Amino acid sequence: MKKLANKTAVITGGNSGIGLATAKEFIAQGAKVIITGRNQQSINEALASLGDNAHGVIADSADINQIRTLGEQIRAITPNIDIVFINAGIAKFNTADQMSEDLFDEIMDINFKGAYFSLQQLLPLINDGGSIILNTSINAHIGMPGASVYAASKAALLSLAKNLSAELTGRRIRVNSVSPGPIGTPLHSSEKLGISDEQLTKMGEGIISQIPIGRFGTVEELAKIVTFFASDDSTFLLGAELIADGGMSTL
Template sequence: MKFKDKKVLITGGNSGIGLVTAKLFVQEGAKVIITGRDQNTLDSAKKALGENAIAVKADVLDTKEREDLIGVIKDKFGELDVVFANAGITKPTPVGATTEEDFNQVLNVNITGAFFTVQSALPFLKKGSSVILNGSVMSVLGVPGSSAYSASKAGVRAMTRVLSSELGPKGIRVNMVVPGATKTPIWGPEGEPTNARLNAITRSIPMGRLGEPDEIAKAVLFLGSEESSYIQGTEIVLDGGATSSPAAAPIYLGK
């Protein structure tokens, strides 16, 4: 077991990529704290993860709830080996039809929330520990109607590099995963592409399919492990070739 007795914190670990990642860490022997804002999904996730997981209701933007989380980390773990700053939201923000409240909410959760997750965890991160942030290919694709989300993920990319410079001298590695379109609850039941838009997205991916959550999770485990001990301030893109070789996508090949 690669992570036997390692201590892991995953924000937004009650569903989607976060939950699948938590499951893999537990399978590899880790003890995991997951957070989320919805108590029902947290309860379900805790049941699925078993005795080596702790579920804490915590909003990444709520100072009091972050303090409560710090208390749990201190009392139950004492230290952390891996932090996966995964919590994030998305909503349409088309120019000309977006409220300031909606725009700011996306930026605050995705950028400010990620930063204060790392800052809150810092006192527990020891030399050799690993921080992984969750980005998105949306930061470079220029998808219409996604200004806030795309900007937030571009900010996470820049922040990853800054944090790696700040925390590297402490022996802490900071990297990020960059998922493309992935089968998560955001797309509906079981993340399946069930409408014309999702079918078009699938055709725009060179590999001709959406990513699986466990494919992202395995990259997170790699970045959290000793196998990536010489990787710092960089990103692993998991998008089926959408950003590296878009001309090979089925939509451009008449398929």
């Protein structure tokens, strides 16, 4: 039997990268999936690759007004859900002496505030015994120049997983985190990072030299980890974190 048979999942930022790969894996394991994205075009492109067991709604994690309608939009598709993967996020960096208030707010608004209030919208829809997975980062554990605000936003999610788990024990809803290291995703394109292709190549070479396994992780590898947390294989895990970084933070 498929691991997620008869389950319904919501994936924020499910229109690309880790989110899209996870949507594909969830569907392969028998789930119906609802993805969120910033605009209809990106959602439509993702849905074309997902097939009939997927739906999409517009919900920009940077826009609190859109987030406030998320529960209503999901309820129009299904009365209840079993799995939530909070995946929408951005990776932007600057040193403390150069960090602007606007960039600070953008990172925190999407990575933490957007995640928090998306969950607030979705909690009433989650069936008792359901699963919430938060996409965090190894940056919550390591020091890296320019990553202080990004790392703080991800550390906040790790703390949220533990505290929300404590709040939801009565409903048997478990909240766990996956903390990726360097993963090859559109989030890390030269355009998204605001650097040239040459700079991106040099940065990639520098990062790979620090990864014991000698390569970037893949979105498909992360999707299988998220599927483990979403499935009944992880029913004894609450507030747990799985670090997937090719040994970068441990060896």
